[in-house]
């Protein structure tokens with residue numbers, strides 16, 4: 546049962562609170578954590594809020610985007626440099642949830658949530674992780690698949706701005722708002738003379754965490770960017786995914802449609 550909530554005013558104070566409260570969970574927007582409390586399935590007795598720690602805001606400098614982990618998804622919608630992410634943001638939850646849900650929190654929500662994490666994988670993003678003494682930089686896919694040690698905090702995520710028009714996104718869900726993913730596909734595809742010069746694909750809804758579709762990327766790199774080539778490469782996704790059954794779709798269905806949604810995201814047909 547919850548017994549303490551710390552509301553630190555700086556990163557140093559947040560780490561001090563985590564040391565003082567060893568079973569504490571970090572509280573960001575609370576959209577995933579508060580339902581756990583409401584259902585009484587929590588296994589922690591204290592929370593450390595990130596609300597006043599100063600980890601908000603978007604900075605774009607020299608083609609690199611840096612986002613504070615406590616920045617809400619709604620705040621990203623207002624950022625002109627991130628206009629390419631608008632369709633992806635619109636596909637996450639609903640405006641009400643996006644007003645609270647944070648970028649950092651989206652890295653740690655259980656699948657089939659975590660659409661923004663899939664976008665960050667596609668963008669080649671890294672996370673800055675602080676343990677109170679030192680900070681390390683980790684690839685987003687490592688953070689989402691391995692999690693953090695107790696006492697660690699993601700402070701920022703950063704990624705290079707993709708070439709104009711190179712970011713692709715598609716999400717299959719059961720309804721428009723508040724729909725968890727059946728399959729989410731985020732990708733950056735750059736081409737020259739009809740051939741793929743760079744491809745990076747993040748998938749959601751099809752594994753324990755958002756994953757990189759490394760086999761698809763390998764099959765597409767250097768090849769023609771056309772339907773035949775994309776369709777062939779997308780079939781390789783079965784090597785990258787490990788879907789589960791849930792109320793939204795069966796594992797069998799997810800595996801079956803993942804290549805279709807990859808093709809649709811990449812070439813729009």
Ligand SMILES: Cc1cc2nc3c(=O)[nH]c(=O)nc-3n(C[C@H](O)[C@H](O)[C@H](O)COP(=O)(O)OP(=O)(O)OC[C@H]3O[C@@H](n4cnc5c(N)ncnc54)[C@H](O)[C@@H]3O)c2cc1C
Pocket residue numbers: 570571572573574575576577578579595614615636637638639642645646647648649650651652653654658659660661693697698699700723724725726
């Ligand atoms: C009705 C509904 C619909 C939803 N639909 C979608 C959807 O369509 N797509 C989607 O992707 N998500 C969806 N979500 C999930 C929502 O986007 C995530 O819950 C949200 O991004 C989590 O962020 P938060 O700030 O609320 O995290 P919290 O609930 O505060 O925390 C979630 C977890 O992340 C940890 N955490 C948070 N910040 C940090 C940090 N900086 N460093 C380390 N650990 C941290 C917390 O300790 C906790 O374990 C939905 C949620 C709801 C309630």
